[in-house]
Amino acid sequence: MSELSEKSDFTEYLSPTEILDSGNEEIIGYAARVTQDAEYDPITKAVCLYYAVRDGIWYDPYYPFYLPEHYRASNVLRSGRGFCISKAALLCALGRACGIPSRLGFATVRNHIATKQLIEFMGSDLFVYHGFTEFYLNGKWVKATPAFNAALCTRHKVSPLEFNGRDDSIFHAYNSEKQKYMEYVAYHGSYSDIPVSHIVAAWEKVYSKDRVRKWMADIEKTGGKSSRHFDREEVL
Numbered sequence: 737m738s739e740l741s742e743k744s745d746f747t748e749y750l751s752p753t754e755i756l757d758s759g760n761e762e763i764i765g766y767a768a769r770v771t772q773d774a775e776y777d778p779i780t781k782a783v784c785l786y787y788a789v790r791d792g793i794w795y796d797p798y799y800p801f802y803l804p805e806h807y808r809a810s811n812v813l814r815s816g817r818g819f820c821i822s823k824a825a826l827l828c829a830l831g832r833a834c835g836i837p838s839r840l841g842f843a844t845v846r847n848h849i850a851t852k853q854l855i856e857f858m859g860s861d862l863f864v865y866h867g868f869t870e871f872y873l874n875g876k877w878v879k880a881t882p883a884f885n886a887a888l889c890t891r892h893k894v895s896p897l898e899f900n901g902r903d904d905s906i907f908h909a910y911n912s913e914k915q916k917y918m919e920y921v922a923y924h925g926s927y928s929d930i931p932v933s934h935i936v937a938a939w940e941k942v943y944s945k946d947r948v949r950k951w952m953a954d955i956e957k958t959g960g961k962s963s964r965h966f967d968r969e970e971v972l
Contacts (some may be wrong), residue, residue, distance in 0.1 A: 746872060748928045749837035755930045756825060758832035760810040767833040779901035781834045782871045782880070786899040789827045790882040793818055797854055798962035800955050801939075802948075807930045820883040821867035825930055827882050828869045837872035841879060842924040842935075845907065847917075851969035862921065864942045865935045868906065870926055877926070879904040892917075892971055 752759040770788040774780040796817040800806040809829030812818045818826065824840055831838030845866045847855075855861055868881040878901065886896040894917055899905040907918030940948045955962070 746837040749839050749872065750832050750835065752829070752832065753929045755804050755807050755809070755932075756829040756832065757808055757810050758829040760829075762810050762813060763829050764833050766813060767830045770830070771834055778834070778836050778871075779873050782831060782836055782873055782878075783899055783901045785827060785830045785834065786869075786880050786882055786901075786905075789823055789830070790896070790899075791885045791887075792816070793823050793826060793882075793885070795819065795823070795884050795888050795966065796962070797966055798857075798964045800960050802932070802936050802952050802955075804930070804932050806960075807932065820863075820881070821865065821930065821935070823882050824867040824869045827880065831869065831871055839870050839877075840927045840930060841868050841870050842866065842927070843868075843920050844922045844924070846919040846921050850972060851966065852972055853964070853969040854966065855972070857964075859943055859947060862942060864938050865924060871901070873901050878902065879906055881906050883907075888967060891967070 757763060766788075767785065771781040771784045774784050793812065794817045797819045799815075799817055799819050799822055801819070801821070805811055807822050807825045809826045812822045812826040821840075821842075828838040828840055842865045845863045847861050847863050850861065866883075868879050868883075870877045870879055872878075880899050881897055882899075884892070884894075884896065889896040893913055894908055897905050897907065906920070936948065
């Protein structure tokens with residue numbers, strides 16, 4: 737499923753999938769409302785979609801992660817919450833709903849600044865399979881990372897990531913106090929859909945199977961609702 741070469745046929749990057757359900761009426765309607773002032777310009781549409789997802793969907797690193805439906809774009813839109821991969825999935829589906837070729841990119845990043853509680857929860861400062869969206873605009877693939885909403889960026893003393901539809905938008909290397917914020921350790925390629933089983937397997941390898949299975953069990957017990965509140969946690 738990883739894309740090894742560029743293709744002139746963008747069908748798979750425009751088509752809905754079970755997870756990236758760009759044909760869903762709610763997704764189509766939301767995309768239309770968000771881009772209603774963009775007329776027919778794909779770049780302007782992509783920018784509108786980016787800011788809608790960045791700030792309209794709250795960043796929640798404790799959001800469910802191990803089933804395809806956890807990443808389904810329409811479910812993420814309804815919940816109003818998600819972590820980097822689920823927010824990227826929504827942005828990708830919205831892009832496809834607007835006729836913009838869209839796919840997912842993944843990387844492992846080292847988070848130098850996070851909450852004390854999140855680092856303890858994960859047992860690591862490595863974020864494996866951090867996700868972002870890639871739009872095909874003006875003849876090239878452009879990265880867009882909608883994970884952190886503006887309010888959370890303020891708490892973490894980092895400027896919100898901006899996106900102009902022409903240049904890659906990835907995590908800043910430093911925060912506003914010149915401390916390391918995000919470091920890209922490895923890239924895992926680009927995908928036309930969410931490789932859920934690959935993500936879970938990679939997490940089990942890095943964070944341990946027992947830890948990941950405990951996360952799953954806790955989510956099952958609470959019906960998918962976490963008692964943790966990332967926006968209230970102690971910033972390191």
